[in-house]
Amino acid sequence: xLYLVGTPIGxxxxxxxxxxxxxxxxxxxxxxxTRRTGLLLQQFGIENKLFAYHEHNKSAKGPVLxxxxxxxLDVALVSDAGMPSINxxxxxxxxxxxxxxxxxxxxxxxxxxxxxxxxSGLDTTKFHYEGFLxxxxxxxxxxxxxxxxxxxxxxxxxxxxxxxxxxxELQKNGFxxxxxxxxxxxxxxxxxxxxxTVDEANEHFTNTPPKGEFVICLEPVPQKxxxxxxxxxxxxxxRRLSEEGMSTKDIAKEVASITGRxxxxxxxxxxxxxx
Numbered sequence: 001x002l003y004l005v006g007t008p009i010g011x012x013x014x015x016x017x018x019x020x021x022x023x024x025x026x027x028x029x030x031x032x033x034t035r036r037t038g039l040l041l042q043q044f045g046i047e048n049k050l051f052a053y054h055e056h057n058k059s060a061k062g063p064v065l066x067x068x069x070x071x072x073l074d075v076a077l078v079s080d081a082g083m084p085s086i087n088x089x090x091x092x093x094x095x096x097x098x099x100x101x102x103x104x105x106x107x108x109x110x111x112x113x114x115x116x117x118x119x120s121g122l123d124t125t126k127f128h129y130e131g132f133l134x135x136x137x138x139x140x141x142x143x144x145x146x147x148x149x150x151x152x153x154x155x156x157x158x159x160x161x162x163x164x165x166x167x168x169e170l171q172k173n174g175f176x177x178x179x180x181x182x183x184x185x186x187x188x189x190x191x192x193x194x195x196x197t198v199d200e201a202n203e204h205f206t207n208t209p210p211k212g213e214f215v216i217c218l219e220p221v222p223q224k225x226x227x228x229x230x231x232x233x234x235x236x237x238x239r240r241l242s243e244e245g246m247s248t249k250d251i252a253k254e255v256a257s258i259t260g261r262x263x264x265x266x267x268x269x270x271x272x273x274x275x
Contacts, residue, residue, distance in 0.1 A: 002065075002069060004083065004085055004090060005078050005084070006109015007079065009082045010081075010185065026048065026074040027073040029077075032079055062093050062096050066097065069097070082112055110187065113215060121179075121195055129155045130143070130155060131156070144173050147175075148175075151220050155218075157213070158213075160213065160214065163205060164202075164206070167201055170218070175198045179195070183216070184212040184214050229259055234259060237258075238270055238274070239274075248267065255270075
C-alpha cells in the first residue's frame with residue numbers, strides 16, 4: 001500500500017500522531033530530500049529506510065516503488081513540507097499505483113495553500129489553485145492572461161526574488177485594485193499575512209524587500225457583464241473554459257449568467273466558435 005503522509009509546513013506541532021505512527025511502521029519512506037526528511041524523523045525519534053524519489057528521478061524510481069508494493073511492502077510518501085502530490089511527483093506515483101491496482105490512502109496534514117486561503121479574508125466558497133506560474137515567456141503570459149477571467153479567489157505561489165515581477169505583471173493585467181493576502185512564514189514564529197491591494201503591495205515591497213516563500217491569495221478582476229463585455233472578451237472566456245474541460249452546456253450556462261444573453265443562443269454560438 002502507498003501512504004501519502006502530510007508533514008509540517010513550519011510548526012513541528014502540526015506533525016500528527018497518526019503520521020508519526022505510519023512513518024514508523026511502513027517498510028520504506030519515499031521522499032524528495034533524504035537529508036531534510038531525515039532531520040524531521042530524527043526530531044521525533046523515528047528510524048526508517050529512506051528512498052529518494054523526486055522530480056528528476058521519478059521515471060526510473062516510480063516503477064521501483066511500485067515493484068516493492070507488489071511484493072507486499074508498505075511505502076509512505078512525503079514531500080519536503082505539506083501534503084505530497086500537490087506540485088510534486090507524488091501525483092505520478094499515485095497514478096502508477098492506480099494503474100497497477102495498488103491501494104492508496106492519505107494521512108492528511110497541513111497545506112500551505114489552504115492555510116493561506118482561510119487566513120486571507122477573501123471568499124473561500126470557491127477558489128482556484130494556480131500554484132507556481134510558468135517561469136518565463138509565452139506560457140507565463142498565457143496563464144496571467146487566463147487569470148483575468150477566473151471568477152474565484154486565486155492561490156499563487158511565488159519566491160521572494162520574483163515577487164516584485166509578479167506584482168508588476170498582475171498590475172498590467174488589471175489586478176491593481178484587487179484585494180490580496182500576501183502570506184509568508186506560515187505556522188512559523190514570524191508568520192505574516194499582509195492584506196493589501198496589489199497596488200498597495202507594490203509600494204510596500206518596494207520599501208520592504210520581500211523575504212521567505214509567499215502564498216498569495218488574490219480576488220478576481222471584476223467581471224464585465226452584459227453590454228460591457230466585448231465579443232472578443234466573450235470569445236476568450238469561452239475558449240478558456242473549453243480548455244479547462246468544461247462542457248459546452250456548462251460553458252453556455254456560465255456565459256449566459258455573466259452576459260445576460262439567451263443560453264440557447266450562446267450554446268449555438270459556442271458550437272460554431274469551437275468547431
